[in-house]
Amino acid sequence: MRLAGRLGGAALSLVMVAVLGFFLFRVVPGDPVVSMTRGRPTTAATQEALRAQFGLDRPVHEQFWSYFTGLLRGELGTSFTFRRPVADVILERLGPTLLLVGTSTLIAVGLGLWLGVRAAWRRNSALDRVTTGVSLTLWAVPTFWLGMLLMMVTGDLFPSRGMRDTDTPPDFLSQALDVGHHLVLPSVTLVAVVCAEYALVMRSSLLEELHAPYLTTARAKGLRDDVVRRRHAVPNAVLPAITLVFLRVGLVVSGAITTETVFSWPGLGLLFYDALTGPDYFLLQGLLVVTAGAVVVMNLLADLLHGVLDPRVKVV
Amino acid sequence: MSAGLQLNNLTVHYGHKRVVDDVTLAVAPGQTLGLAGESGSGKSTVAMSVLRLLPGTARVDGEVLLDGEDVRTMSWGRLRAVRWASASIVFQGAMHSLNPVRRVGEQIAEPMRLHGTEGSVAALLEQVELPRDKARAYPHELSGGQKQRVMIAMALACRPRLVIADEPTTALDVIVQAQVLAVLTRLVAEQDLGLLMISHDLSVLAATCDELAVMHQGRLVERGRARQVVADPRHPHTAALTAAFPVIGDPAHRWAEPAVPAEPLLRVRDLTVDYGRTRAVDGVDLEVGRGEIVALVGQSGSGKTTLARAIMGLRRPSSGRVIFDGAEVPRSGRALKAFRRQVQLVLQDPASALNPRHTVFDAVAEGLRVHGLRGDEEALVTAAVERAELRPANLYLEALPHELSGGQQQRVVIAGALVLGPRLLVADEPVASLDASVRGEVVALLLRLRRELGLASLLITHDLGLAWQIADRVAVMHQGKIVEQGSVEQVLLTPSHDYTRALVRAVPALGPGV
Numbered sequence: 149m150r151l152a153g154r155l156g157g158a159a160l161s162l163v164m165v166a167v168l169g170f171f172l173f174r175v176v177p178g179d180p181v182v183s184m185t186r187g188r189p190t191t192a193a194t195q196e197a198l199r200a201q202f203g204l205d206r207p208v209h210e211q212f213w214s215y216f217t218g219l220l221r222g223e224l225g226t227s228f229t230f231r232r233p234v235a236d237v238i239l240e241r242l243g244p245t246l247l248l249v250g251t252s253t254l255i256a257v258g259l260g261l262w263l264g265v266r267a268a269w270r271r272n273s274a275l276d277r278v279t280t281g282v283s284l285t286l287w288a289v290p291t292f293w294l295g296m297l298l299m300m301v302t303g304d305l306f307p308s309r310g311m312r313d314t315d316t317p318p319d320f321l322s323q324a325l326d327v328g329h330h331l332v333l334p335s336v337t338l339v340a341v342v343c344a345e346y347a348l349v350m351r352s353s354l355l356e357e358l359h360a361p362y363l364t365t366a367r368a369k370g371l372r373d374d375v376v377r378r379r380h381a382v383p384n385a386v387l388p389a390i391t392l393v394f395l396r397v398g399l400v401v402s403g404a405i406t407t408e409t410v411f412s413w414p415g416l417g418l419l420f421y422d423a424l425t426g427p428d429y430f431l432l433q434g435l436l437v438v439t440a441g442a443v444v445v446m447n448l449l450a451d452l453l454h455g456v457l458d459p460r461v462k463v464v
Numbered sequence: 465m466s467a468g469l470q471l472n473n474l475t476v477h478y479g480h481k482r483v484v485d486d487v488t489l490a491v492a493p494g495q496t497l498g499l500a501g502e503s504g505s506g507k508s509t510v511a512m513s514v515l516r517l518l519p520g521t522a523r524v525d526g527e528v529l530l531d532g533e534d535v536r537t538m539s540w541g542r543l544r545a546v547r548w549a550s551a552s553i554v555f556q557g558a559m560h561s562l563n564p565v566r567r568v569g570e571q572i573a574e575p576m577r578l579h580g581t582e583g584s585v586a587a588l589l590e591q592v593e594l595p596r597d598k599a600r601a602y603p604h605e606l607s608g609g610q611k612q613r614v615m616i617a618m619a620l621a622c623r624p625r626l627v628i629a630d631e632p633t634t635a636l637d638v639i640v641q642a643q644v645l646a647v648l649t650r651l652v653a654e655q656d657l658g659l660l661m662i663s664h665d666l667s668v669l670a671a672t673c674d675e676l677a678v679m680h681q682g683r684l685v686e687r688g689r690a691r692q693v694v695a696d697p698r699h700p701h702t703a704a705l706t707a708a709f710p711v712i713g714d715p716a717h718r719w720a721e722p723a724v725p726a727e728p729l730l731r732v733r734d735l736t737v738d739y740g741r742t743r744a745v746d747g748v749d750l751e752v753g754r755g756e757i758v759a760l761v762g763q764s765g766s767g768k769t770t771l772a773r774a775i776m777g778l779r780r781p782s783s784g785r786v787i788f789d790g791a792e793v794p795r796s797g798r799a800l801k802a803f804r805r806q807v808q809l810v811l812q813d814p815a816s817a818l819n820p821r822h823t824v825f826d827a828v829a830e831g832l833r834v835h836g837l838r839g840d841e842e843a844l845v846t847a848a849v850e851r852a853e854l855r856p857a858n859l860y861l862e863a864l865p866h867e868l869s870g871g872q873q874q875r876v877v878i879a880g881a882l883v884l885g886p887r888l889l890v891a892d893e894p895v896a897s898l899d900a901s902v903r904g905e906v907v908a909l910l911l912r913l914r915r916e917l918g919l920a921s922l923l924i925t926h927d928l929g930l931a932w933q934i935a936d937r938v939a940v941m942h943q944g945k946i947v948e949q950g951s952v953e954q955v956l957l958t959p960s961h962d963y964t965r966a967l968v969r970a971v972p973a974l975g976p977g978v
Contacts, residue, residue, distance in 0.1 A: 362563040365555055365618075368515050369575040370547035379574075383565050458565055459602040 151452075158448040165440040170215050172436070173429045180204065180228065180429045202226065202430070215433075224434035229426050234434035238416065244311055245415030247327070249404055252335040253397055256343035261389060263343075264350025268358065268385075269377055280351065283344035295337045295410035306332045309412045334411040338404060342396060349392050354385040387458050391450045398439075398446030466532055468492035468658045469514060469551065469626050473526035476509050476518065476682075484509050485682035486526070493625045496652065496659040498669030498690060500705060501679035502899040503870075507662045510679070511630045514660075515547050531625070548575045551626040552619040554612075554648070556634055562603040562611060569599025572618045581622045588617040592647050608764075609640035616648055626658040633668060637763040637926050642970035645672055664900060667709045670694045671972035678702045701901075708900030710929040712956050712971060719911055720934045720952075726753035729920050730775065730888060735784035737767075737774050744770040746944035747784070752888065755918040757910070759931035759952075761967065762941035768924050771941070772890050775922070776807055789887070805835050808881030812893035814873035818865040824849065825861040828880045835884060848883035851917075852876070853909055871902030878909065882917075889913075889921045895930060907934055928971050932956055940964045 181198045199205045202225075203214065218225065224234035263283075267276040286294070299308045307313070307330050316326040357363070358381070366380045367373075408417030416435065423431040455461045469491045476484035484506040491497045501507040512518050513528055516535050528535040530550050538546065552575075555561035563571060569585045576583060586596040592613040603611055612632060619627050632648065633641040649672050652659045663669050669676055669690065676690040680701040686693060697703040710717035730752040737745040744767045752758045762768045773779040775786055777793055777800050786793040788807070794800045808831075811817040818827055828845045837844075849857040852875040865873055874894065881889060894910070895903045911934055913919045923935060931938050932952060939949035940963065948961040959965045 361555060361561045364512075364517055365553075365561045366563070366574075368517055368547055368553050368555075370544040370549065370578055371574070372544065380563050380566075384563070387565075460564060460604050 154448060154451055158444050161444045162441055165444065166216065166219055166437055169433045169436045169440070170212055173433050174208065180427075202228070219437070224437065225430035227423075227428055227431045229422070229428045229431070234430050237419065237431065238434055238438055241414060241416050241419045244413060245404060245408070245417065248331065248334055248338065248408070248413055248415055249397070251331060252338035252342065253393075255335070256339045256346055257393055259339070260343040260346025261350045261386070264347040264389075265354055265377070265382055265385075267347065268351045268354035269381075271355065271358075276351075279347055283347045286340045286344040287348070289341075291337065291341055291406040292410050294340060295333070295407060298333055298337055299410075302333065306330075308333055311414050330413075334404075334407050334413050337407050337410070345396070346389065346393065350385070350389045353388045354381060357381050357385045360384070383457070387454060390453055390457065394446045394450030394453070395443070398443035466490075466492070466529075467625060468495070468531070469660065470529040470532075471510070471513075471526065472529065474510065474513060474528060475525040476506070476513060477523040477525075478521055483682050484513070487679070487682075487684050489677055489684065489687070491626060491658040491660050493658045494656045496649075496661065496673040496675065498673035498676045499660060499662045499679060500664065500666050500669055500676060500702075501662075502664055502705075502901060504681075505679040506682040507679050508630055511553065511628050511660070511662050514551055514628060515553065516543055545579070548624065549579045549581075549622045550624055551628060552622065552624045554615045554619045554627060554629040554632045556631045561615060564603055567600055567602055568606070568611075568614045572599070572614065572621055575618070576621050579622045583621065583623075585617075588621055589614075591620065591651060592617045607640075608636050609644055612636065612644045613647060616644070616651065620651060620655070623655070624657070626660065627652065629659065629661045631663055632661070634663070634665070638928065638967060638970040639763060641668070642972070645972070648672070665709065665972075666694060666705050666900075667972040678705065704904075705900045708903050710933045712928055712932045712968065717929075717933060718952075719907065720757065720936060721911075721915070726756055728752065729754045729756075729789060730922070731785075731787040732771075732775065733785045733787065735771070735774060735786065736782045737770050737779060738782045739770075743944055745774060745781070748941075748944075748946050750939055750946060750949070752920050752922055753936075754887075755914055755920050756937065757914060757921045757923060757935045759923045759925060759935035759938045760941060761925055761928060761931055761938060763926060763967075766941045767944040768941045769892060772809075772892060772922065772924055776809060776890060777803060801835065805831075805884045806886050807888045807890060808884060808886040810874075810877055810881055810889060810891040810894050813897045814870065814877045815865065815897075817877050818873060820865055822864075823861065824854075824863050824865075824868075824876050824879075827865075827876055828883050831880055831884045837884070844883055845879075848879040849876075851882050851913070852879035853905075854879065869902065870898050871905060874898060874902075874906055875909070878906075878913075882913070887918075887920060889919055890924070891921055892924045893926070894923070896925070896927065910934060928956060928967060940967065 180202070181195050181204065185195065185198070196205070203211055215225065222235060224238070226232065227234050227237055230237050263279045267279040270276055311330050312323065312326045316322050363376060363380055366376045371379070404415065404417040405420050406417070407413070408415045409421045412418065416439070419431070420435050422428070423435060471487055471489050474484055474487045475482065487510060489497065499507050499510065509518065509522075513524055514530065514535065516528075516538075518524065524536055530546060533546075535543065535546070562568060572585050572588055575581070585599050589596050589598060594610060594613050594617070598606065598610065598614075606614065615632070629648065633644050636644060645668065651657075659673070661669060661673055673690050676688065676693040677684055678686040678693070678699065678701065680699070685699040686697065686702045693702060694706055697706055728751045732748055732750040735745055735748045736743065746767070748771060750758070750760075750771075760768045760771065770779060774781045777795065780795060788803060793803055822830070825845055828848055829841055832841055832844060845861070846857040849860060854860045854872060854875050860868070860872070860876075865876070868876065889910075891910070895906050898906060907930065910921060914921065923931070925931060935952050937950065938952050938955040939946050940955065940961065941947070942963045948955055948959065948964050955964060956968060959968055
């Protein structure tokens with residue numbers, strides 16, 4: 149029952165996102181055809197032809213219907229700037245983003261949670277002060293500034309633009325190494341920002357558990373301090389952090405906009421940036437649906453996982 | 465080298481604050497010692513010092529000898545080996561002493577694996593009279609009494625020679641408390657263990673321990689055979705503690721004046737409340753007269769709180785009527801709000817009932833503001849606060865809850881009810897979370913309010929002693945039904961229903977001949 153409820157809620161959110169995505173870009177000012185043809189001499193007839201091509205001359209409800217049924221078939225319309233189906237463009241950019249976000253999330257989760265646990269367990273120790281101080285700083289610093297700083301500091305050590313060089317040999321190993329090399333700076337930037345948040349949340353969550361009576365029980369049993377932490381304190385304290393991690397992963401798909409733009413990483417973030425500067429309405433609409441969908445799905449996953457980790461929450 | 469626990473001149477400081485002051489006591493295997501005291505008396509600090517569980521900020525002086533070895537000077541490795549194997553603790557497990565995300569079987573088995581003890585979880589559960597499949601349960605799936613049995617099974621897992629029980633039955637119902645105490649004392653006697661039992665409740669200690677020690681402000685003020693200490697307390701503090709646990713049937717503990725039959729203020733007729741498919745209140749008839757104090761007693765889960773909520777209009781009944789002062793209680797709107805002004809609620813735990821950031825003045829004045837009562841707010845609040853015996857009021861009005869004692873906080877809650885000039889007080893366990901010495905004062909306050917203001921009370925409690933102390937009539941609730949009601953003497957001294965008899969029997973007896 150509960151599971152059905154959760155799934156239904158998620159499905160409803162997705163529909164709302166789709167509807168919102170359509171109307172949001174209908175109410176923003178600006179004529180898409182004008183911006184599409186900006187800087188080029190056009191006649192009224194060409195503009196009309198373009199309108200017809202993108203279906204902009206039809207009544208709004210008809211446009212919505214074809215948009216919505218298209219969505220159900222996995223079609224997101226045609227991009228003005230790329231002159232290709234939006235779904236194809238997004239799909240093509242999904243890989244690089246997943247690579248970047250996946251790598252940095254794995255590192256950030258491991259490092260952030262570990263640091264948070266250590267810092268809370270030895271509150272006011274040197275490690276705690278350093279972790280908290282550095283985390284707060286990284287969290288406060290603008291991402292683009294951090295990225296550019298990294299570029300300047302590392303100099304020529306790592307490539308700072310794109311995902312691969314054009315002159316790399318086509319065999320798999322060389323290609324993989326090249327991508328890995330390019331991945332260093334953007335993922336370090338993303339890890340720094342996300343990891344700081346995880347560390348702070350994990351720290352405060354564990355601090356709240358620190359005086360829980362069941363930890364006294366565990367100590368009284370004769371358990372070593374690190375066993376008390378690992379086996380009793382962390383499984384309880386990690387629960388709020390889990391929700392945040394998943395929510396963040398959903399957001400990071402779009403939240404990597406600054407990082408990808410600074411390092412010209414050819415992922416969804418950069419695509420978002422390009423679509424905004426266009427502006428490319430169908431592309432923006434598609435990106436909105438995909439990234440908002442990612443948040444909804446991740447949130448659902450967090451709920452389900454929470455139910456597995458916390459026996460008090462019954463999901464199924 | 466003597467077996468068991470020996471504390472010599474134990475003194476514990478937090479900073480400059482001395483919380484345990486020169487305590488010397490011993491518990492040998494086979495002996496049972498009760499350590500009594502109010503919150504803040506240092507009794508739990510004594511318990512924690514035995515396994516060196518006090519926080520690093522505590523300074524411990526004196527000797528803590530466990531089987532002849534000083535716990536204070538042990539290496540960490542030795543200390544870990546001694547913990548749970550030589551002495552174990554039954555914490556107040558009904559609350560939060562079990563890890564909520566691990567199965568209880570794992571938690572019982574954990575120290576056995578650690579200390580290499582033979583045995584099975586199933587056998588341990590059997591000892592505490594729990595079915596063996598409960599090993600797979602998580603703590604939240606167990607009742608308070610079952611959790612406490614798990615704590616006892618866990619404490620006995622490594623066959624220690626000494627068990628320390630720290631408030632093992634606080635927050636449990638009388639009947640469950642009696643069962644848990646029976647299991648604990650049986651096992652301690654069977655296995656010839658030493659037992660150090662800590663409680664604020666002298667009657668619990670007197671029922672389970674041979675010897676009794678009383679702590680007050682960190683010091684041991686009295687020590688002796690349990691029955692003797694209770695029957696003939698030497699120290700005034702012990703006397704105050706015994707007085708706080710009224711003996712049912714003892715006229716000296718009956719504070720209520722003989723009731724004059726009064727016309728009914730509140731009438732409940734055939735009231736039924738359902739939660740989904742569960743019938744929480746089942747066809748209840750109940751009356752409270754003007755200026756009458758009626759005690760509604762029963763175990764948790766018996767439906768007494770639901771009944772109170774339905775009476776106050778907080779929960780819509782499925783059927784039946786609630787008649788207040790001759791008129792049916794409105795179910796919604798402005799009329800319901802006006803009705804609520806006349807019926808005020810006093811909750812069990814004043815610390816959580818009060819907003820920690822509101823001053824006493826704000827807390828008391830809130831009701832006035834909610835009901836849009838105009839007039840001299842300050843005068844009304846001051847009068848209510850003084851009625852609740854916080855005198856002079858101006859000393860308290862600007863205080864925040866954490867600056868007040870538990871008894872004072874409960875007076876603030878009562879003042880917040882009084883300021884609206886109610887005619888009926890619904891008090892849900894009003895003294896259960898209070899210390900023995902202030903409990904009596906709050907009980908006396910309720911009686912004085914009745915005498916001076918003609919204020920009627922519906923007292924919801926599982927404490928039969930409290931009912932004996934101040935109630936005119938008692939209604940016994942069991943599984944949603946009122947199974948017996950009548951005058952206090954009639955119900956408590958000559959109970960006619962089986963359930964009432966079980967309730968009365970489960971109350972731990974204080975001293976001999978009662």
